[in-house]
Amino acid sequence: MTKPITGAQMVVQALKDQGVDVVFGYPGGAVLPIYDEIFLQNEIRHILVRHEQAAVHAAEGYARSTGKVGVALVTSGPGATNAVTGLTDALMDSIPIVVLTGQVPTFMIGTDGFQEADTVGITRPCTKHNWLVKDTDRLSGVIHEAFHVARSGRPGPVLVDIPKDVQFAAGTYTPKARANLSRYQPRLKGDLATIEALADAIRHAKRPVIYSGGGVINSGKAASHLLRELVEETGFPITSTLMGLGAYPASGKNWLGMLGMHGLYEANLAMHGCDLMINIGARFDDRITGRLQDFSPNSMKAHIDIDPSSINKVIHVDLPIIGDVAHVLEDLLRIWRSQGRGTDKAALKKWWAQIDEWRAVDCLGFTGSDTVIKPQHAVQRLEELTRGHDRYICTEVGQHQMWAAQYLRFDEPNRWMTSGGLGTMGYGQPAAMGVQLAHPEALVINVAGEASWLMNMQEMGTMVQYHLPVKQFILNNERLGMVRQWQELLHGERYSQSWSEALPDFVKLAEAFGAKGIQCKDPADLDDAILEMVNHDGPVIFDCLVEKHENCFPMIPSGEAHNKMLLPNAETQGQITAPGAVLV
Amino acid sequence: MTALNIKKGSSRHSAYDLRNPNSDAIERHTLAVVVDNEAGVLARVIGLFSGRGYNIESLTVAEIDHTGHTSRITIVTTGTPHVIEQIKAQLGRIVPVHEVHDLTVEGPCVERELALFKVAGEGDKRVEALRMADVFRASVVDSTLANFTFEITGSPQKIDAFAELMRPLGLTEMARTGVAALGRG
Numbered sequence: 181m182t183k184p185i186t187g188a189q190m191v192v193q194a195l196k197d198q199g200v201d202v203v204f205g206y207p208g209g210a211v212l213p214i215y216d217e218i219f220l221q222n223e224i225r226h227i228l229v230r231h232e233q234a235a236v237h238a239a240e241g242y243a244r245s246t247g248k249v250g251v252a253l254v255t256s257g258p259g260a261t262n263a264v265t266g267l268t269d270a271l272m273d274s275i276p277i278v279v280l281t282g283q284v285p286t287f288m289i290g291t292d293g294f295q296e297a298d299t300v301g302i303t304r305p306c307t308k309h310n311w312l313v314k315d316t317d318r319l320s321g322v323i324h325e326a327f328h329v330a331r332s333g334r335p336g337p338v339l340v341d342i343p344k345d346v347q348f349a350a351g352t353y354t355p356k357a358r359a360n361l362s363r364y365q366p367r368l369k370g371d372l373a374t375i376e377a378l379a380d381a382i383r384h385a386k387r388p389v390i391y392s393g394g395g396v397i398n399s400g401k402a403a404s405h406l407l408r409e410l411v412e413e414t415g416f417p418i419t420s421t422l423m424g425l426g427a428y429p430a431s432g433k434n435w436l437g438m439l440g441m442h443g444l445y446e447a448n449l450a451m452h453g454c455d456l457m458i459n460i461g462a463r464f465d466d467r468i469t470g471r472l473q474d475f476s477p478n479s480m481k482a483h484i485d486i487d488p489s490s491i492n493k494v495i496h497v498d499l500p501i502i503g504d505v506a507h508v509l510e511d512l513l514r515i516w517r518s519q520g521r522g523t524d525k526a527a528l529k530k531w532w533a534q535i536d537e538w539r540a541v542d543c544l545g546f547t548g549s550d551t552v553i554k555p556q557h558a559v560q561r562l563e564e565l566t567r568g569h570d571r572y573i574c575t576e577v578g579q580h581q582m583w584a585a586q587y588l589r590f591d592e593p594n595r596w597m598t599s600g601g602l603g604t605m606g607y608g609q610p611a612a613m614g615v616q617l618a619h620p621e622a623l624v625i626n627v628a629g630e631a632s633w634l635m636n637m638q639e640m641g642t643m644v645q646y647h648l649p650v651k652q653f654i655l656n657n658e659r660l661g662m663v664r665q666w667q668e669l670l671h672g673e674r675y676s677q678s679w680s681e682a683l684p685d686f687v688k689l690a691e692a693f694g695a696k697g698i699q700c701k702d703p704a705d706l707d708d709a710i711l712e713m714v715n716h717d718g719p720v721i722f723d724c725l726v727e728k729h730e731n732c733f734p735m736i737p738s739g740e741a742h743n744k745m746l747l748p749n750a751e752t753q754g755q756i757t758a759p760g761a762v763l764v
Numbered sequence: 765m766t767a768l769n770i771k772k773g774s775s776r777h778s779a780y781d782l783r784n785p786n787s788d789a790i791e792r793h794t795l796a797v798v799v800d801n802e803a804g805v806l807a808r809v810i811g812l813f814s815g816r817g818y819n820i821e822s823l824t825v826a827e828i829d830h831t832g833h834t835s836r837i838t839i840v841t842t843g844t845p846h847v848i849e850q851i852k853a854q855l856g857r858i859v860p861v862h863e864v865h866d867l868t869v870e871g872p873c874v875e876r877e878l879a880l881f882k883v884a885g886e887g888d889k890r891v892e893a894l895r896m897a898d899v900f901r902a903s904v905v906d907s908t909l910a911n912f913t914f915e916i917t918g919s920p921q922k923i924d925a926f927a928e929l930m931r932p933l934g935l936t937e938m939a940r941t942g943v944a945a946l947g948r949g
Contacts, residue, residue: 300804301804301807304804304807304808304811305811305815308859309858309859309860312803312804329859363800363859363860363862364859487857488853488856488857489850489853489854489856489857491853492846492849492850493850493853496786496846
């Protein structure tokens with residue numbers, strides 16, 4: 181019989197057992213016993229953020245760049261409510277994180293105590309699962325189950341709410357190996373008959389396209405390898421969602437670029453015109469499908485997803501395969517290879533000729549300038565000058581995010597951290613902190629807009645405190661660029677509240693935090709300024725003053741089909757119909 | 765596209781494939797959901813319905829295994845075939861949910877609901893209420909000089925019919941449990 185330990189000791193012991201090396205958090209009254217235990221040990225590093233939302237995004241950045249579970253620790257009440265945005269973000273993008281919250285003591289729950297909030301009630305719809313632990317004996321078992329639920333199946337955020345008296349009380353510790361995880365065991369293997377049908381479809385397809393998503397990255401490095409084998413051996417074209425960038429290398433010859441609302445012309449037209457669509461770990465999000473009635477009208481659709489609720493949610497598919505991407509791809513490749521690795525080569529050749537015609541449109545072309553920095557140009561130069569570095573990219577949300585997705589090139593998974601599903605402005609900076617902590621020697625860049633960046637700018641303090649040399653690459657157009665673009669398209673160029681008034685001097689701001697600030701406004705100085713940023717050993721705020729009214733193209737206007745894309749320099753008036761206007 | 769020889773049973777949604785998945789027809793389904801009886805589990809199920817805009821016509825819940833702490837939730841819901849499939853898949857995703865059964869497609873099932881009716885009346889109306897209760901095999905569980913309280917068990921339709929008959933006879937209050945259901949055989 182092991183000696184009883186306190187709940188607070190159990191928390192730290194369970195985190196160690198789970199292999200946690202870093203926790204992002206912020207102390208407060210209801211978590212003081214846990215902070216005391218953190219003080220008394222050196223194995224787990226605690227990073228003191230400046231706002232609880234940032235703790236959760238940092239845990240997300242850590243998780244996405246490592247494939248491990250990220251951990252955040254916050255106090256009750258406002259600590260927990262501040263974590264809600266991060267939890268929802270992680271739920272939408274399927275990111276495995278564990279958030280531990282303090283709670284008022286059990287005997288005070290329900291009395292509107294100081295810093296009391298119904299944390300499990302508030303976070304129930306924005307977590308994969310959550311627990312309120314009222315008994316110290318159950319605490320360690322619950323924490324182990326929490327890690328298991330977070331990382332298994334379709335990953336996601338979980339929350340464990342721990343009342344203060346439970347942290348003080350003594351109980352029996354359950355080691356990781358003895359925790360009961362039996363009730364959550366998602367199935368990994370896909371149905372073999374359907375996989376055989378898909379192999380058959382691959383053999384006969386004349387205009388196939390592979391559409392991969394974040395599920396490939398969540399499935400692990402093996403899934404990316406198998407995806408690459410599938411693409412190489414079949415010769416099929418591949419496009420990816422925003423979430424899936426890097427699973428197949430951007431330098432690969434079959435790469436069509438990202439698809440969707442701001443995806444590439446060739447990718448969207450291939451989706452529209454294909455006769456076989458193989459969705460691997462993506463979810464037919466509305467940014468991808470556009471107008472549902474006209475989505476890829478003549479294709480047979482296969483869908484590989486570990487989450488049964490993703491199947492037929494918005495698009496009816498012909499070949500649903502429920503399982504883990506790596507497991508399913510392994511079976512698919514084995515079956516297809518054993519059948520002689522057949523494809524319709526003549527038809528594929530014609531299909532590629534058609535795709536090459538679409539590529540020739542050069543949908544990412546833009547009008548350059550000698551006098552003002554074009555945002556696309558800034559991202560292109562960033563790509564050129566950082567290629568070859570051990571590089572990780574985060575973004576905020578908006579035009580800059582789409583330009584980063586279009587012009588940066590990712591050859592490996594886990595290198596690209598962006599808020600896709602929830603679209604959380606203020607995500608990138610804290611996420612980049614988490615990435616840099618996981619990869620201390622890497623070049624971590626947060627491509628940002630000035631408005632998004634200001635939403636969590638307090639985290640500059642954290643970066644300076646922990647010597648995290650993240651580069652904040654701010655495309656400053658003094659506008660909420662994407663809002664402005666939609667107002668131009670949709671609201672008669674009435675730019676309601678979409679400009680950034682009274683912006684700080686970013687160079688002085690950097691210096692006030694003890695970091696380095698660089699401002700660049702002349703295209704001729706851009707390369708030198710970017711190199712100065714990259715070569716500086718420490719955090720940098722790079723204020724890149726760009727063209728103020730640039731629109732992000734190509735674009736599928738809301739409510740339209742894939743083949744109704746607006747190309748660069750398109751006329752922007754009257755492009756969105758009344759039914760499209762109600763969509764976001 | 766070439767004729768793909770998709771093998772029978774290759775889809776897990778085999779019963780689903782028998783119906784037109786794109787039909788706009790609203791169907792009524794009875795779902796039985798076996799869950800761990802832990803704090804908040806009912807809130808998770810109800811929150812799923814409200815959060816995703818699904819309908820609940822009736823819902824009953826009680827612990828069915830006191831040693832294993834499992835409860836059975838019976839939900840009557842309506843929606844297009846597509847929505848019903850989504851509801852089942854979404855329910856299956858909840859961690860404390862062990863099983864989701866669609867009793868409506870899994871074969872014949874028995875559905876029963878219990879209701880209590882308070883009927884106030886005098887003279888002929890009082891006699892008529894008692895007579896109708898007898899026809900419906902409702903039993904009197906409480907009586908005063910001013911009113912009767914009837915207990916009736918049956919399908920929701922039978923209870924609806926009884927309520928319609930009691931209304932002109934002095935129905936003052938009614939309580940219904942919602943449906944409990946089991947597959948037959």
